[in-house]
Amino acid sequence: xxxxxxxxxxxxxxxxxxxxxxxxxxxxxxxxxxxxxxxxxxxxxxxxxxxxxxxxxxxxxxxxxxxxxxxxxxxxxxxxxxxxxxxxxxxxxxxxxxxxxxxxxxxxxxxxxxxxxxxxxxxxxxxxxxxxxxxxxxxxxxxxxxxxxxxxxxxxxxxxxxxxxxxxxxxxxxxxxxxxxxxxxxxxxxxxxxxxxxxxxxxxxxxxxxxxxxxxxxxxxxxxxxxxxxxxxxxxxxxxxxxxxxxxxxxxxxxxxxxxxxxxx
Numbered sequence: 001x002x003x004x005x006x007x008x009x010x011x012x013x014x015x016x017x018x019x020x021x022x023x024x025x026x027x028x029x030x031x032x033x034x035x036x037x038x039x040x041x042x043x044x045x046x047x048x049x050x051x052x053x054x055x056x057x058x059x060x061x062x063x064x065x066x067x068x069x070x071x072x073x074x075x076x077x078x079x080x081x082x083x084x085x086x087x088x089x090x091x092x093x094x095x096x097x098x099x100x101x102x103x104x105x106x107x108x109x110x111x112x113x114x115x116x117x118x119x120x121x122x123x124x125x126x127x128x129x130x131x132x133x134x135x136x137x138x139x140x141x142x143x144x145x146x147x148x149x150x151x152x153x154x155x156x157x158x159x160x161x162x163x164x165x166x167x168x169x170x171x172x173x174x175x176x177x178x179x180x181x182x183x184x185x186x187x188x189x190x191x192x193x194x195x196x197x198x199x200x201x202x203x204x205x206x207x208x209x210x211x212x213x214x215x216x217x218x219x220x221x222x223x224x225x226x227x228x229x230x231x232x233x234x235x236x237x238x239x240x241x242x243x244x245x246x247x248x249x250x251x252x253x254x255x256x257x258x259x260x261x262x263x264x265x
Contacts, residue, residue, distance in 0.1 A: 003066060003085060005113050010134040013119060017109060018130065020061050024054045024107045025125030028092055035099050039075075046095060051075050054091035058109065062087050074220050086112040090220040093122075094197055103127075104197040110223035120224030122200050131200050133231035139203060148233040149205040154258040157208040157251075158190040160198055164214025173243045180213060183262045200225055202250060203232040209255055213263075215245025222248065239263055 003009065028050055036049035055073040063071055063079070066087075070080040073089040087109065092098050094105035103126040111119040118135040133139035139146045161181065166174055185191045192198065192207060196217070199210045210229070212222070226236055229250050237256060238246045241263070249259050 003068065005085075005118060007137070010119055010137065013111065014121075014132060014134060016065065017062075017121060018132075020058070021107050021109055021121050021123045021130065022125075022128075024058055024091065025123045025128075027054050027057065028098070028105065028107065029125050032098065032101070046099060047075055048092065048095060048099065050098075051092045051095060054107065055089055058089050058091065062089075062109075072220065074218065084114050088112060088220045088223045090218075090224075093221060097197060104194075106200070108220060108224040110220075110227065112219075112223060117223045117227035117230075120227035122224050122228060124200075131203065131228050133228040135227065135231070137231070139228045139230075139232035141204065146203050146232045148252060151252040152189075152208045152255060154187050154255055155189060157188050157255050158192065158206075159184060159188050159209045159211060159259070160192040160194065160202070160207045162195045162199070162210075162212045162214055162217060163193060164195075164212075164216040170243075176241065176243065177213060180263055183265075184211070184259065187258075187262070196221055196225070200228065202229060202234065209249065209251035209259060211250075211259060212248040215241065215243075215247050217248070226250070 031050040037046055038049045038052045039047040052075050055075045059071050068083055070083040070086040072078045072086055073091065090108035092105050093108050098105040107123045109121045110117055120133050122131040130142055163177060198206060201207060202210050230236055234250050234252060235256050236250045237260065238248055239260060240246055247263055249256055251259060
């Protein structure tokens with residue numbers, strides 16, 4: 001029988017997955033000082049043995065419980081694409097940091113229902129911080145409800161920007177990216193350019209906006225963050241640029257509109 005998206009289902013899924021995502025984080029920590037390379041995707045993009053093992057572990061647990069659901073990780077083959085329920089997994093988000101012994105890596109689990117994120121979990125195994133949310137029921141950090149901090153205007157805001165890879169892009173797109181980066185930098189209080197490494201800390205107030213200026217981030221990187229940020233009270237908006245890329249802005253108002261105006265100009 002097909003699963004229904006209900007309050008009870010979301011609560012039970014969160015309860016089931018909480019110890020599992022923590023176990024997955026523990027697996028990452030166990031392998032942290034003995035990195036083994038599984039796949040060299042390009043000169044800097046690498047999958048470790050831990051990436052693959054954790055994804056397989058999560059797939060076994062999730063699909064073992066919800067056999068009709070789809071599963072889409074970064075390392076393996078996608079399964080059951082036709083299901084209305086799709087689990088998106090990034091077993092180690094921040095593999096480059098992980099390999100370099102920098103403590104900025106996370107386990108991501110997200111559930112999409114009919115292409116909408118309805119459950120998200122992001123676990124930092126180093127700090128043992130579990131960010132979680134489900135649609136309509138708020139966002140939490142280690143079980144404590146998260147609430148919005150006081151909003152800031154652009155001139156007082158700290159903004160984290162994901163530029164993605166500049167090398168390999170056409171000159172016009174490079175210029176667009178750098179022009180927008182410059183325009184935001186000139187008008188805001190501080191810029192942080194460390195991709196998704198601190199993106200989830202938007203919900204704790206460490207930054208005031210997250211902008212995926214590249215438009216290249218994978219769904220597995222974004223889905224869990226987005227539902228957690230939305231449930232914490234932040235607005236999310238996608239803007240299509242002239243290069244057919246969808247730019248993501250997450251912030252409170254009036255900051256979101258101020259960033260949006262710069263990107264659209």
